[in-house]
Amino acid sequence: MPRPRARTFAQVDVFAETPYFGNPVAVVLDGDDISETDMVRVARWMNLSETTFVVTPTSDKADYGLRIFTPGGEVPFAGHPTLGSAHAWLKAGGSPSATTTLIQECGLGLVEVRCSDAGLSFRAPELLREGPLEPAHLDRIAQGLCITRDQIIAHQWVDNGPGWAAVLLGSAAEVLAVEPDERRMNELMLGIVGAHPEGAPLQFEVRAFGAPAGVPEDPATGSLIAGLAQWLIGSGVAPREYRVGQGSRLGRAGVLTVCAEGEQIWVGGNSVTCIRGTIDL
Structure with missing residues (x-):
């Protein structure tokens, strides 16, 4: 050796x-x-x-x-x-x-x-998988997040390598209030996102859960933010430039910036x- x-x-x-x-x-x-x-x-x-x-x-x-x-x-x-x-x-x-x-x-x-x-x-790299989530997968997500299906406003695959799926909730406050079932979340690679009120210093709040990373919740996740940006900007939910907060439930204060320039998105x-x-x- x-x-x-x-x-x-x-x-x-x-x-x-x-x-x-x-x-x-x-x-x-x-x-x-x-x-x-x-x-x-x-x-x-x-x-x-x-x-x-x-x-x-x-x-x-x-x-x-x-x-x-x-x-x-x-x-x-x-x-x-x-x-x-x-x-x-x-x-x-x-x-x-x-x-x-x-x-x-x-x-x-x-x-x-x-x-x-x-x-x-x-x-942001090209997405390897996009499109809506399958109903069975969406059921697993709702069960893992301990929320009802009608609390999920929209959903999408945003996989650029790690395997991300994503769901949009009604607000940033709803995102922060989620108390997931960690046992069920171990089966998922999932991002949840919600908008802050208009005029707030951050436009969106995000949380990331993923068993392959070996940690129950990640405090700041660039790959997820990149995939989310391609979805949210492309669907008109987000402006072409915004700021995201992540990690506050973990005692962190991550801030990520998103900027779309033509067809390119930068995080x-x-x-x-x-x-x-x-x-x-």
């Missing part, structure tokens, strides 16, 4: 306007030559929503490759690890081939990350490095 060596490491708080109130991601910045078995082991030990490993890309169009692991295993794409890893890579001296955009290669393919004075944002937010150093792997 090869001897461990010190590798550059950072832990980044993503979608946090105040540090330690967003969603942390652990980033191993020198991920080449780490076995998949060890990546899984480290992700479980970190016990965060995601742990990432920056690796040499296979595409000459990419600035770096990224492998993303939850405590339950590898996922092809996730939003907050994308932005947190880009933030850590840039802070560690990474230099994108383009001035204002870097290209990340992950299991889903190539993902654009835009760098601006307002921070980092990623281009962003603030990132800050909270821990930096090395990890022996």
Whole structure:
């Protein structure tokens, strides 16, 4: 067994306007030559929503490759690890081939990350699955959320890799009031969304539940927000630019921004490095 060596490491708080109130991601910045078995082991030990490993890309169009692991295993794409890893890579001296955009290669393919004075944002990937949810699946969701079917205003598949389904409730207050049955929720990858009153600083409130991540509820979820944006903007429920709150039921205060430019949708937010150093792997 090869001897461990010190590798550059950072832990980044993503979608946090105040540090330690967003969603942390652990980033191993020198991920080449780490076995998949060890990546899984480290992700479980970190016990965060995601742990990432920056690796040499296979595409000459990419600035770096990224492998993303939850405590339950590898996922092809996730939003907050994308932005947190880009933030850590840039802070560690990474230099994108383009001035204002870097290209990340992950299991889903190539993902654009835009760098601006307002921070980092990623281009929402194409949906792998869309359209209304099946009646049986909708019944499972209502049972898991402990709500009635008529409380669900609209529903949609918004899967861009992790497998997201989504339901729209009557208001942000209804979203925050949900007390799910965790046993039933373990079978779902689900986002719930509701609108705040007009004039509020945030336009929507979101909660994310997903067993594959190994955590009952995620505090700030870029992939879900990206899928929701494609649905909500496309159906006229949301404006082309808005802000989303997530995580307050968990004692967090995540804020995510959505901006539609032509056919492209960008999801962003603030990132800050909270821990930096090395990890022996």
